[in-house]
Amino acid sequence: MKVAALDLGTNTFLCLIAEGDRNGITKVHKDLVEVVRLGQGVDKTGELHPEALARARKCLTEFKKEIDRHHVDKILAMATSAARDARNGQELFDIGKELGIPIEVIPGEDEARISYQGATGGVIDPTKTNLVLDVGGGSTELIVGHGDKILFGESLNIGGVRLTERFVTQQPIAEQEQQKLRHYIDGELKKVLSEIQKNKPDQIIAVAGTPTAIAAAEIGGFDEKKVDKYVLTKEHLKFWVTEFSQTSVEEKRSKYHLGGRADIIFAGASILLAVVEALNMNGLLVSTKGVRYGVALEMLRSGSRS
Known part of the structure; x- marks a missing residue:
């Protein structure tokens, strides 16, 4: 079919x-x-x-x-x-x-299952507990699963477009605006953090345009075979959040080939980093699925x- x-x-x-x-x-x-x-x-x-x-x-x-x-x-x-x-x-x-x-x-009731299946491409390691992190433009989905069983799923109203429109007035981004945006993300994450921690995820699998664009920037261009399963470390995410905060939209487009994602990439990267730090993980695995x-x-x- x-x-x-x-x-x-x-x-x-x-x-x-x-x-x-x-x-x-x-x-x-x-x-x-x-x-x-x-x-x-x-x-x-x-x-x-x-x-x-x-x-x-x-x-x-x-x-x-x-x-x-x-x-x-x-x-x-x-x-x-x-x-x-x-x-x-x-x-x-x-x-x-x-x-x-x-x-x-x-x-x-279906969103968590569809997102989880999609992020793993239907190929799931039955020995691992995964946190699938899907950063969208308007919302971010966090789904914990073990094997093919969903343990927890929640959608938060934090996304690249929503947060950029709400908190960012110019780029490079003022320190005060960066802090307000991060404070808001942390506040939203608090709503689900204890439930996620209770299920003890072994790894974070990040899907959608933000992680794949950052991975592509690191390797010098988008190559699906290289981007899929690419590891973005916490230290590298910190670098990118700082870099995206200190550059204009045009600089982000020309230096990192971010196209229509250039103006919202700071907010998306901030969400990724906030989740990694909140769970005290070393980084995350990028998936080109979704x-x-x-x-x-x-x-x-x-x-x-x-």
């Missing part, structure tokens, strides 16, 4: 076209990524911005052309934080309907979703 699994995030839209069966993914045909910034202004206005919806339409139109070229059997798009938070979120669903792309909001892999696995395994 061939499926198209889309992850419509607050900052980035992703589309995975893959083949497989109930046992998992056997071949990846395309893995498309586009910075859409769907969450533009949502934290302040509570609505999806017309410009963001126009970018979403353009991106999904291009994704649909690629999907049609591959003659997939099933399509499913999962919308996350921005669509959940926005009063006019229905407009995004209407765009999907027009284009023949079914869009669903990930139900709370929700889209979890959505693909859901379709392949269920055989009934459309």
